[in-house]
Amino acid sequence: MTAGKNRQIVLAARPVGLPKAEDFRLVETPVPEPGPGEMLVRARWLSLDPYMRGRMSDAPSYARPVAIGEVMVGAVVGEVVRSSHPDFAAGDVVEERLGWQEYAISRGREARKVDPTLAPISTALGILGMPGLTAYFGLLEVGRPRPGETVVVSAAAGAVGAVVGQIAKIGGCRAVGLAGSKAKVDYLVGELGFDAGVDYKTADLHAALAVACPRGVDVYFDNVGGRITEAVSRHVNPFARVAVCGLISQYNLEKPELAPRNERFVLVNRVRIQGFIVSDFYARRDEALRQLAEWLRQGRLKYREDVVDGLEKAPAAFIGMLQGKNFGKQLVRIA
Amino acid sequence: MTAGKNRQIVLAARPVGLPKAEDFRLVETPVPEPGPGEMLVRARWLSLDPYMRGRMSDAPSYARPVAIGEVMVGAVVGEVVRSSHPDFAAGDVVEERLGWQEYAISRGREARKVDPTLAPISTALGILGMPGLTAYFGLLEVGRPRPGETVVVSAAAGAVGAVVGQIAKIGGCRAVGLAGSKAKVDYLVGELGFDAGVDYKTADLHAALAVACPRGVDVYFDNVGGRITEAVSRHVNPFARVAVCGLISQYNLEKPELAPRNERFVLVNRVRIQGFIVSDFYARRDEALRQLAEWLRQGRLKYREDVVDGLEKAPAAFIGMLQGKNFGKQLVRIA
Numbered sequence: 001m002t003a004g005k006n007r008q009i010v011l012a013a014r015p016v017g018l019p020k021a022e023d024f025r026l027v028e029t030p031v032p033e034p035g036p037g038e039m040l041v042r043a044r045w046l047s048l049d050p051y052m053r054g055r056m057s058d059a060p061s062y063a064r065p066v067a068i069g070e071v072m073v074g075a076v077v078g079e080v081v082r083s084s085h086p087d088f089a090a091g092d093v094v095e096e097r098l099g100w101q102e103y104a105i106s107r108g109r110e111a112r113k114v115d116p117t118l119a120p121i122s123t124a125l126g127i128l129g130m131p132g133l134t135a136y137f138g139l140l141e142v143g144r145p146r147p148g149e150t151v152v153v154s155a156a157a158g159a160v161g162a163v164v165g166q167i168a169k170i171g172g173c174r175a176v177g178l179a180g181s182k183a184k185v186d187y188l189v190g191e192l193g194f195d196a197g198v199d200y201k202t203a204d205l206h207a208a209l210a211v212a213c214p215r216g217v218d219v220y221f222d223n224v225g226g227r228i229t230e231a232v233s234r235h236v237n238p239f240a241r242v243a244v245c246g247l248i249s250q251y252n253l254e255k256p257e258l259a260p261r262n263e264r265f266v267l268v269n270r271v272r273i274q275g276f277i278v279s280d281f282y283a284r285r286d287e288a289l290r291q292l293a294e295w296l297r298q299g300r301l302k303y304r305e306d307v308v309d310g311l312e313k314a315p316a317a318f319i320g321m322l323q324g325k326n327f328g329k330q331l332v333r334i335a
Numbered sequence: 336m337t338a339g340k341n342r343q344i345v346l347a348a349r350p351v352g353l354p355k356a357e358d359f360r361l362v363e364t365p366v367p368e369p370g371p372g373e374m375l376v377r378a379r380w381l382s383l384d385p386y387m388r389g390r391m392s393d394a395p396s397y398a399r400p401v402a403i404g405e406v407m408v409g410a411v412v413g414e415v416v417r418s419s420h421p422d423f424a425a426g427d428v429v430e431e432r433l434g435w436q437e438y439a440i441s442r443g444r445e446a447r448k449v450d451p452t453l454a455p456i457s458t459a460l461g462i463l464g465m466p467g468l469t470a471y472f473g474l475l476e477v478g479r480p481r482p483g484e485t486v487v488v489s490a491a492a493g494a495v496g497a498v499v500g501q502i503a504k505i506g507g508c509r510a511v512g513l514a515g516s517k518a519k520v521d522y523l524v525g526e527l528g529f530d531a532g533v534d535y536k537t538a539d540l541h542a543a544l545a546v547a548c549p550r551g552v553d554v555y556f557d558n559v560g561g562r563i564t565e566a567v568s569r570h571v572n573p574f575a576r577v578a579v580c581g582l583i584s585q586y587n588l589e590k591p592e593l594a595p596r597n598e599r600f601v602l603v604n605r606v607r608i609q610g611f612i613v614s615d616f617y618a619r620r621d622e623a624l625r626q627l628a629e630w631l632r633q634g635r636l637k638y639r640e641d642v643v644d645g646l647e648k649a650p651a652a653f654i655g656m657l658q659g660k661n662f663g664k665q666l667v668r669i670a
Binding site: 061272 | 395396397557560561564573579580581582585591592593594595596597598599601602603604605606607608609610611612615
């Protein structure tokens with residue numbers, strides 16, 4: 001038996017619009033006991049990601065929703081406390097989607113060992129984890145930029161967007177980031193080496209895009225959807241590619257926004273718009289992680305984390321992230 | 336000097352909404368005289384195609400608009416009357432975009448010789464011409480169907496759509512056509528071998544699509560855009576492809592329709608939406624024409640023409656086509 005309690009955050013209600021604190025509930029349960037072939041993992045870091053908003057809803061999607069009363073879905077990095085799994089031993093650091101909780105049982109099937117000598121272990125939830133992989137595969141396999149082309153990314157100061165722009169630069173492209181404050185835009189250009197940034201909240205978006213993209217847009221990596229995407233669409237070049245990664249502007253809408261149909265720009269410019277989900281590329285995960293780690297080691301990739309302390313802060317941090325209040329990869333540090 | 340007059344139809348005014356007769360004007364000019372290296376072509380057949388509506392407008396597009404007073408753009412099949420071009424002789428049958436007129440001068444650069452022993456020469460404007468090539472490249476290169484998949488095509492009884500469905504069948508797919516009357520649907524299934532057809536005017540579109548596509552939609556070849564496309568979108572399978580060929584439902588709108596944003600279905604289903612223009616594939620035109628001719632010879636492709644007689648009938652036939660009144664490839668026979 002493990003002494004002590006496990007704190008968990010469960011889905012209390014399906015949100016209407018922007019989630020609120022009462023849609024979540026903190027519960028305490030006994031720390032579970034691993035069975036044969038299982039291990040007990042103690043979470044150190046919890047990742048908060050926009051996709052989680054989709055799992056709170058029961059609209060049809062590519063993954064099943066979280067049930068009411070069920071622990072919220074989410075990836076953690078943690079330490080193996082006890083294990084009877086042949087591949088994992090006490091003390092190992094693992095990354096796995098174990099949910100918003102302090103302790104969890106893992107059968108190891110989707111657990112990935114994290115090398116703590118490579119980089120801080122929290123990066124296994126960011127630049128060396130799902131967000132980094134999303135940027136890598138989405139840009140290189142869906143966007144397919146060529147050197148000299150202009151790559152625009154929305155939510156560019158976020159965990160995915162920041163990596164997209166930096167990989168675009170490594171590939172010899174012009175990188176342009178859209179973000180929601182002057183501080184974020186300054187960070188993109190001053191710290192991450194983007195060629196230009198556009199504050200979508202204050203700027204005349206069309207004029208700013210025209211200045212930032214003097215040769216038009218060849219690849220648009222879309223994390224937001226909605227009116228920002230509509231604006232970028234007007235600047236695309238023939239044979240442009242749009243990698244649809246996320247739609248954070250739309251997740252909290254109670255009914256779909258109406259907008260002018262976008263088919264004409266697709267036809268006239270022979271645009272390719274393609275949705276993708278990172279796990280579709282996981283057969284090549286190790287290759288991509290090696291490349292990302294190498295770029296990180298070389299100083300060609302930088303990252304920024306936005307950390308809150310304590311599992312109980314997760315709901316507020318998640319709600320803030322959906323509003324763009326985070327600056328960098330949103331993490332919860334678990335004591 | 337050539338005796339006689341040349342009749343031409345010129346653009347009289349830019350249409351607002353659906354074009355009307357007064358947007359066109361019939362003019363008479365002298366039959367022109369070919370200069371050195373040129374030839375005089377007498378049109379026998381004029382093709383009417385939806386893309387022409389785009390050229391009547393001065394909205395930015397992939398091709399320049401027809402100027403007011405200029406001869407309407409369009410492909411013809413005709414006979415060479417006189418030639419000082421080294422590659423073409425009097426009596427040759429050629430296909431070229433020479434406009435809505437009875438006679439035209441060609442420099443031969445874009446003229447294609449038509450073999451009158453292969454099939455009726457009018458087919459060089461249809462199944463063995465631009466519409467056939469559009470179907471061929473759009474389906475095979477953009478849609479990329481695999482055997483056993485379901486291919487849906489809109490405007491399926493039209494010059495492009497009918498070929499799309501038949502090529503889908505040749506490729507071992509389930510072919511489903513959307514068309515605007517019961518007679519057209521009967522033709523698709525009874526004559527062309529489509530597996531199912533949906534009359535988009537009378538049916539409950541969602542219910543009908545569900546019946547016609549019991550395993551969902553893998554490839555949607557879109558000739559129409561608008562609400563029909565929106566309906567099909569709800570039935571797509573993961574990794575579906577949408578080949579955006581035309582938007583006939585939208586061409587006559589005075590301002591863009593508002594519609595619910597379609598980004599979510601793209602993301603959740605990892606859909607690829609891709610616009611294309613047939614001429615982007617013309618490096619491979621001869622290969623495709625040989626294949627289409629071979630299928631035609633084998634009886635695996637059938638076609639239907641909707642013919643009006645006399646150049647002066649072209650405007651009314653064109654306006655009718657934009658409303659879906661044609662049944663098969665719309666042609667004007669020129670006496």
